[in-house]
Amino acid sequence: MERIILLCMVSICLSAVQAQKFLFNQKWGPAGYKEWRGVNEETAMDKIIKTNELKATQIIDGTTTLREGDIAVSSGRPPRICFARSCLWSKSVDGHVYIAYNLSPEYNEMDTMLIKTGMANIEQGTCVRFVPRTHQRDYIDIQPKSGCWSYLGARGGRQTVSLQIPNCVQVGVVSHEFMHTLGFVHEQSRLDRDNYVTIMWPNISRDRLRNFEKFRTDTLDLPYDYGSILHFGKYAYSQRGEPTVLPKDNSNIQLGQTSSLSHIDRLKINRLYNCDDMDD
Template sequence: FNKSNKCLSLFCGSAETPLIYGDIAPSKSRNAVPCTATGCKWPKSGDYVYIPVYISSSYTSAERNIIIRGLVSFHSSTCIRFVWRTSHVDYLYFYSGTGCWSYLGRQGGLQAVSLRNNGCLYHSTVQHEVSHALGFHHEQVRSDRDSYVQVLPQNIIPGYEHNFEKIQTNNLGTPYDFNSVMHYTKYAFSKNGQPTLLSKANPSLDFGRATSMSANDIARINKLYGCSE
């Protein structure tokens, strides 16, 4: 497996801060068209969506258990079921790469999810990167985000503005959610310690520090994958 992928995270190597910024790898075809809700889903079999996984042996037992706990958390609230990869062609491969990142939606074949053992092994980060692999983008790039957040480009590190570009998303009838595990912090990619994102309704609101999936995160997974209530 080629582990030469460049670091897609601003904070590579920090042991204290979950590395969840700029973390979506380009698709294997290098196609710039964003993954859509209809073209990137994992297949459903009966009532469940079975997704094979393989976890690198380079992780310690404790590190491995953090990843497993993050995966199993989807089982209790959605119809996603992670299973060990045997001879499956399409599967998620978790390894300690250069930062925390994932592809967006199902790619086919070996699909890497990088969770660096120094900086990425947090419950929320596992859920965040797995949610990308399920097809979900960051909350603050939602098509309706301009009604809820203000982007402050003057505070963004030059060259990182693309992380704040709004895209056409299928919001699945769910509201904008500052508590989503997919939301950036208000200081993401700041060049000067000033906010790059502000809540329009409450500029002093702090956000982007979820420790686990919100009710809306769960609802979106269930709607996208047709999970029974």
Template sequence: MLVFSWSLVTLLLVSSSWAEADVATLEDFSKELPVGQLLERANRDRTPDFDEPTLIGGDIAVKPGADRNADPCTSTGCLWLKNADGNVYIPYYIANHYSSREVAIITRGLESFSSVSCIRFRPYQNGDHEWLSIESKNGCYSFVGRQGGAQTVSLAQRGCLYHSTVQHELLHALGFNHEQTRSDRDSYIKVYWENIQDGMSYNFNIINTLNQGTPYDYNSVMQYEKYAFSKNNRPTMMPIPDPNVSFGQATQMSKNDIDRLNRLYKC
């Protein structure tokens, strides 16, 4: 009986170790998923609270009455203000419901901009009139560009805390839209409208974007992958003229993402 008990304990310990290993493997794999897949998965079946904004494009927050086909950076202006020293200091506040590990992921994403641009995210201070309020709301989302006051960037604890998703939402907050909605999209991407989920076709509408003289970037962290919002497991997007070009696989900002950020803010 004693031998059986020890065997049972051993079996349980081994099974537990396998389960933990499986979870670790899943987490490691998730970190390597393209950003579009992470965002779509996190926002799937999203049920917003009454005070949360409408989302378009999968993760772009819009205010009531906003023109969904307009780029706020070209229609009203959206840049954060530049300091006399040439840097752009953007205050942020991280809600206290995140764990220390989650805060570290968010902070790493914030700090990744300072080494490649003049963007400097700094903690909120008394007297700041506008700032990013980073919170775990329902899903991953951000407004496009500077809105004034407390500006929500939602990074839900369940599904949004990856380096790529943090960078993606911060680029929205800095003024950038998705790559597949660029004004010149149709020269580089063919959209298969018949494969898009019902009610999701507006996610692919072209808008009058500021492209900063940079080429279309299949490797942008703002580019979704070819099955985005598919209703039948068939592609919703394919690159043209070469359908074999890899795209939508980014796990961090590309060189073009960085170049256009520096051009927009004249870094």
């Protein structure tokens, strides 16, 4: 009897191991999931994809969906892309762009510190300043909802930025979402992107092809930025762990950022908000 019990226990353990291998296998994992070769190679967008896809956060609620993986779009409003200056936050007479925010009490002290570090990441070398909301009509409401996402640009009134605990409360992810809040789409969505990167369409999960659309946005006369915090990583939405975005001419170019804005990201902010006097 003891031998039978022992054999049953071994069988159960082996079954559990096999099940785990199945659940986390690259081939069968959710779209965009990949066993990364090293944590330092993950871009901010890689982390967002991993969180949003594993949580199945493509439909936020009955009225809001995500496009490009983390840009919230309300179905009650006409589909909208922020075409550069069409959805800017107001600029103060002192030359700064003040964005009022409300921070959920669900965030602990460490969460709050990381979110504020992400804010400081945006503020450094730019005219943007995040300020706690007092009376402002237009503000962002930062909440630990399901997934990492933001609306694009200023919408008027209260607008949610979702930073789920703990996956989205990382400096690079926070900075990435706030760039969307300021009005920027992903870098490889630029209309001229095919001059700089090759989209490997056969390697992309069939139901995520729309995340690689191009949009006619203002490039602000700035060069294509492979290192933008808003750039997809090389394996974004890969269905079998193969590259989906490859730089032209030099496949060794690093795409995206892990935790920092690029120099060009900062130039984008200052040019979009007419703070060119802060350009380096």
